[in-house]
Amino acid sequence: MAVYTDVAAEELAEFLSRYDIGELLSYKGIAEGVENSNFLLHTGKGHFFLTLYEKRVAKGDLPFFLGLMAHLAAHGIRCPQPVATRAGDVLGTLAGRPAAIIDFLEGMWPRRPNVAHCAAIGEALARLHLAGGDFAMTRPNALSVAGWRPLFDVAASRADQVQPGLREFLGAELDHLEAGWPQDLPRGIIHADLFPDNALFLGEKLSGLIDFYFACNDLLAYDVAICLNAWCFEIDHAFNVTKARAFLGAYERVRKLSEGERQALPLLARGAAMRFLLTRLVDWLNVPPGALVKPKDPLEYVRKLRFHQGVKGVGDYGLAMSGHVA
Amino acid sequence: MAVYTDVAAEELAEFLSRYDIGELLSYKGIAEGVENSNFLLHTGKGHFFLTLYEKRVAKGDLPFFLGLMAHLAAHGIRCPQPVATRAGDVLGTLAGRPAAIIDFLEGMWPRRPNVAHCAAIGEALARLHLAGGDFAMTRPNALSVAGWRPLFDVAASRADQVQPGLREFLGAELDHLEAGWPQDLPRGIIHADLFPDNALFLGEKLSGLIDFYFACNDLLAYDVAICLNAWCFEIDHAFNVTKARAFLGAYERVRKLSEGERQALPLLARGAAMRFLLTRLVDWLNVPPGALVKPKDPLEYVRKLRFHQGVKGVGDYGLAMSGHVA
Numbered sequence: 001m002a003v004y005t006d007v008a009a010e011e012l013a014e015f016l017s018r019y020d021i022g023e024l025l026s027y028k029g030i031a032e033g034v035e036n037s038n039f040l041l042h043t044g045k046g047h048f049f050l051t052l053y054e055k056r057v058a059k060g061d062l063p064f065f066l067g068l069m070a071h072l073a074a075h076g077i078r079c080p081q082p083v084a085t086r087a088g089d090v091l092g093t094l095a096g097r098p099a100a101i102i103d104f105l106e107g108m109w110p111r112r113p114n115v116a117h118c119a120a121i122g123e124a125l126a127r128l129h130l131a132g133g134d135f136a137m138t139r140p141n142a143l144s145v146a147g148w149r150p151l152f153d154v155a156a157s158r159a160d161q162v163q164p165g166l167r168e169f170l171g172a173e174l175d176h177l178e179a180g181w182p183q184d185l186p187r188g189i190i191h192a193d194l195f196p197d198n199a200l201f202l203g204e205k206l207s208g209l210i211d212f213y214f215a216c217n218d219l220l221a222y223d224v225a226i227c228l229n230a231w232c233f234e235i236d237h238a239f240n241v242t243k244a245r246a247f248l249g250a251y252e253r254v255r256k257l258s259e260g261e262r263q264a265l266p267l268l269a270r271g272a273a274m275r276f277l278l279t280r281l282v283d284w285l286n287v288p289p290g291a292l293v294k295p296k297d298p299l300e301y302v303r304k305l306r307f308h309q310g311v312k313g314v315g316d317y318g319l320a321m322s323g324h325v326a
Numbered sequence: 327m328a329v330y331t332d333v334a335a336e337e338l339a340e341f342l343s344r345y346d347i348g349e350l351l352s353y354k355g356i357a358e359g360v361e362n363s364n365f366l367l368h369t370g371k372g373h374f375f376l377t378l379y380e381k382r383v384a385k386g387d388l389p390f391f392l393g394l395m396a397h398l399a400a401h402g403i404r405c406p407q408p409v410a411t412r413a414g415d416v417l418g419t420l421a422g423r424p425a426a427i428i429d430f431l432e433g434m435w436p437r438r439p440n441v442a443h444c445a446a447i448g449e450a451l452a453r454l455h456l457a458g459g460d461f462a463m464t465r466p467n468a469l470s471v472a473g474w475r476p477l478f479d480v481a482a483s484r485a486d487q488v489q490p491g492l493r494e495f496l497g498a499e500l501d502h503l504e505a506g507w508p509q510d511l512p513r514g515i516i517h518a519d520l521f522p523d524n525a526l527f528l529g530e531k532l533s534g535l536i537d538f539y540f541a542c543n544d545l546l547a548y549d550v551a552i553c554l555n556a557w558c559f560e561i562d563h564a565f566n567v568t569k570a571r572a573f574l575g576a577y578e579r580v581r582k583l584s585e586g587e588r589q590a591l592p593l594l595a596r597g598a599a600m601r602f603l604l605t606r607l608v609d610w611l612n613v614p615p616g617a618l619v620k621p622k623d624p625l626e627y628v629r630k631l632r633f634h635q636g637v638k639g640v641g642d643y644g645l646a647m648s649g650h651v652a
Binding site for chain 2: 025040105109200
């Protein structure tokens with residue numbers, strides 16, 4: 001939620017001269033995107049995004065992210081596409097940072113997602129999973145189950161400052177997740193961060209998915225579990241089973257969950273809650289003085305995790321049991 | 327440089343329904359504007375700014391600011407114009423805050439102003455001073471000489487933490503400014519904050535002046551002195567007399583400075599440096615924990631103030647002495 005790097009108009013015009021996107025007419029730093037610096041450009045040929053990749057994004061991953069966006073767009077998924085220079089490059093350097101021009105999508109992210117938004121996300125997520133099937137590049141998920149223990153170790157000694165008993169709660173949950181995490185479910189490209197602020201809508205119609213900078217290869221059902229956490233709880237953190245049913249039903253109309261995926265879903269949802277809880281907790285405990293970004297509350301995910309711990313089966317998420325009639 | 331208040335799409339669409347500006351297609355929070363929350367809107371009828379006025383802007387001053395922008399625009403000054411609702415209102419309420427829709431100006435503020443930019447600003451400032459002549463509303467300048475002592479008193483006890491000896495330096499300068507501040511120079515509407523980030527250019531051509539939220543009635547030559555500080559120093563804080571000559575020459579081609587204004591200019595420039603030094607110093611000493619805004623360095627203005635202290639007359643600013651041939 002901040003511009004980290006400012007860019008001089010002269011430098012930017014020089015950078016843009018390699019593209020066929022017209023004369024620069026205006027640019028504004030955008031107060032979105034925690035990881036990167038984003039600018040909205042207006043040129044003689046329309047509107048574009050300029051992203052400067054700051055150090056939290058590994059430079060070596062950029063061809064994967066930009067290639068995936070182009071691949072998905074070519075397969076009918078509405079997402080921003082990188083714009084190539086006349087020489088065919090999608091990645092350049094500006095203000096000392098890797099930089100890309102991305103086309104602009106209309107739409108607004110829903111601050112208060114409703115059931116129709118959740119259904120649209122279910123359908124889009126399943127289409128993304130199918131479209132990613134033949135993408136040639138791979139990127140491991142550094143924030144899946146094997147990545148959580150190191151985060152816990154960093155935060156453990158101060159976790160009880162955030163909430164008494166949190167260290168023990170997290171330690172026991174982590175043991176449980178590591179012991180039971182499924183290995184043989186369908187794998188593929190996942191978005192891995194499909195929160196409401198990464199989904200643009202015009203009214204209740206999805207106009208595009210954005211921010212693929214956590215995308216990676218992992219269990220497809222883990223992406224489903226992330227969305228259950230991101231879309232199906234209310235502001236007071238109560239689970240909304242109507243939203244979950246709409247989300248999962250729309251997903252399954254495009255891509256049916258396997259019996260193994262259904263059985264694993266409650267555990268995957270606990271894992272997804274743990275993943276966001278741990279990264280938020282580490283950020284919360286490590287806010288630098290004078291920070292430009294306000295950290296998100298990790299305790300929201302303690303409450304979500306406790307909900308998933310109480311789930312008896314996918315029926316609690318609104319899914320009909322297999323073999324039963326809905 | 328931050329969005330303080332977020333707005334839900336539903337709320338915003340409801341707010342916009344009172345205007346004739348078409349359907350909302352997208353909106354993005356802009357990382358500009360320290361005092362207010364700003365959004366760039368795209369609607370069926372074009373691009374607009376939405377400003378939510380945060381608490382540092384007094385609600386009672388908003389009719390002055392919005393009225394002045396409309397007045398100046400009607401008198402040929404390129405600046406954003408408030409957009410009225412169908413009922414004729416330019417000020418509404420959104421997310422619990424006073425809110426206005428302002429039209430969008432193309433252009434970019436110059437990160438590295440050159441001599442041509444300085445000349446364009448000189449001409450525009452003079453035109454603004456003339457155009458403000460028949461504006462009916464008034465607003466006193468809370469940040470002129472009478473407002474500096476209270477700021478000094480707030481910061482004095484900790485000033486030496488920022489630079490040893492700063493308290494004594496500021497105290498002596500303030501005594502000097504208060505004793506010699508001119509009272510009988512031409513008065514009128516001044517912008518009072520015409521820094522490079524408030525001036526939009528397409529190339530070297532000025533496309534508009536923005537951010538009138540410090541505008542007020544005061545000495546016109548004090549506005550000239552503010553611009554000398556804001557435009558005519560290099561990044562290393564060295565004074566650039568070529569830029570000053572271009573700025574003042576262009577100003578005088580539109581509005582001649584009186585002999586009294588010329589004589590007062592070095593003192594007014596010291597005062598302008600003091601004004602920005604003091605507000606930056608107070609901000610610097612009072613950064614709240616977790617602040618979203620990084621304060622600007624007050625010491626830049628100590629160096630500028632010392633330069634003006636050494637000025638012998640307007641000749642040092644590149645102005646020909648009166649009665650002499652340039």
